[in-house]
Amino acid sequence: MPAVISVSLNITGGFFQNDTYLKMVPMLDICNIGPKQCVKDCMLHYGCYAVNYDNNSLHCELLNHVGPYYDLSIREGMHFSKVNDGWMQDENSCWPNPCTGRTKCVAAYNKQYICVTYDLETPTDKFSCGFETDTPCVFKDSKQDDFDWTRHSGNTSSVDTAADGFYYIYTEVSGPREYGKKAILTTEATALQCSNKLVSILPVPYEGEPGTLEVFAGGKTSSLTSVWVKTGVQPDQDKWKSAIIDIPQFCNPVITIEGVRGRIYKGDIAIDYLTLDAGACKTRR
Secondary structure, eight states: OOOBOOOOOOOBSOOOEEEEEOOSOOSEEEESOOHHHHHHHHHHBTTOOEEEEETTTTEEEEEOOOOSOOOOEEEEEEEEEETTTTOBOOOBTTBSOOOOSSEEEEEBSTTOEEEEEOOOSOOEEEEEEOOSSOOOOSSEEOTTSSSOOEEEOSOOSSTTOOOSSSSEEEEOOSTTOOTTOEEEEEOTTSOOOSEEEEEEEOOOOSSSOOOEEEEEEEETTSOOEEEEEEESOOSSTHHHHEEEEEEOOOSSEEEEEEEEOOSSSSOOEEEOEEEEEEEOOEEOO
């Protein structure tokens, strides 16, 4: 087998469309690289036609199946680029890419190359929290909140408030809790991978006026941003009872769930069940 070497490629031309991205499942995720390196990796992977790049988390998504017509979504800090829109590099054993199929081209000595197989399927870790037992959950009480979530069964101390499950966790907002105080769950102690989907069943009071339930996400080295929120009485109370929340992709992500006390004590917010799907992140070596 030819010896693998590291080649410095001069990538020129091309452009990124700022604050936009193409919403699709990436063929691969790569963490902690720059924008031109992101383009370079797309050139080396057969079947990659475009990239999404997150300038805040240095997260690169390699995209395939990008046709002539596509709609871009807006997100601050994201950048989209099609590789065939002017990007060029010095001619070498891997450019133009000689590989085919599910492979990445790796340059070798004497103008040789190796086509290394990679997997298009993204493995996932799945975390579930049903609260029927006291088994530790991927979401743990934060040390930065005002009070903790309480595991309970049956009615809460606030009359006529209860969740649907036998056991659940809830925010007890009776005294001495004050308006605006927060109970926070966080995944900070868990090393999650890049791609996440939070599937939650969130029963709330049968009577009363709940405060706010909000989900935040971000990287461990960046600030968290809100990705989902519900506040107060909803015209359709069923909107409180379940949610499937797509979490933007971050490298080394953290997800938090905040329950905020509303204006009255009949406003307990309960979480009966949580699942979190975490997809793989390919970290550059």
